[in-house]
Amino acid sequence: MARRLRPVGLDFVETAPLPLVFAREVAASPEAVFHALAEDVSGWSEWFSAVTLARPTQDGAGREVRLRGGTRFEETVLAARAPEVYAYRVDVTNAPGVRALVEEWRLTPAEKGTRVQWTFAADGAVPFRLALKLGRAGLGRAFRDAVMALDRRLSSTHA
Template sequence: MARRLRPVGPDFVGTAPLRLVFAREVAAPPGAVFSALAEDVSGWSEWFSAVTLARPTADGGGREVRLRGGTRFEETVLVSKAPEVYAYRADATNAPGLRALVEEWRLTPADGGTRVRWTFAADGTVVFRTALTLGRSGLGRAFRDAVTALDRRLASASA
């Protein structure tokens, strides 16, 4: 099943060999977005179409995530600073070629809503890094669609 990955810290977001950064503004306030990211982990499958299962582990200090296609991750939450930053590290996965991964969600107030910036910081084999670089536009589209769906979900919940 899963292989252990290299344990890295939150600073890996700035030093990873491969960093993909995506941003989008939403109408929801930072606190609501942060709550959906960090506190409603099981709700991820409702707005992030690539996620088939997300559940908190280790009393909220970790996460188990499954993606469409069968990729699985066991993760550790590295930073949970409301309402600004939520970051986690992949500790184990069945994704081939991946050696280290940290994802950071940074939230800043913007025109009555929130600017959501997602950094996907990774290290892996040359084949992995090449595939991820070539797949950048698809990952960006998945991010945009997910954040748009999250914004709609938060708007309907507050209505």
């Protein structure tokens, strides 16, 4: 059953009870990575294996995302500042136990491309927080694999 989450702002990335932060460098430019994240939303399923559907809504101010296993999200874009930051808040989800969730993708130039930092900032019931802490390594692997696949995709389209 879908539930509406607590509406939080971008500052939740700094204040969330459970912020999980992952980072990785890629060869692609910040502009190319930002384009893939913010402007080619429907392309997410091509490089993020957990995503089965992603599509912009509300003329790009929102997103609908579906994951393997049936989890669904309706989201509001909180920041789309090219090429540095792309962030969104989950407004409605069928995931149990979550109360608030913001994801922020921060891109900074690196010596050989871009440093991609993903913050998964969450709040939820105790069982949700415990599951997220236990699942941290898996979430980190999912991020690493997705960013590596995105980098391969971007290098093949710009080769």
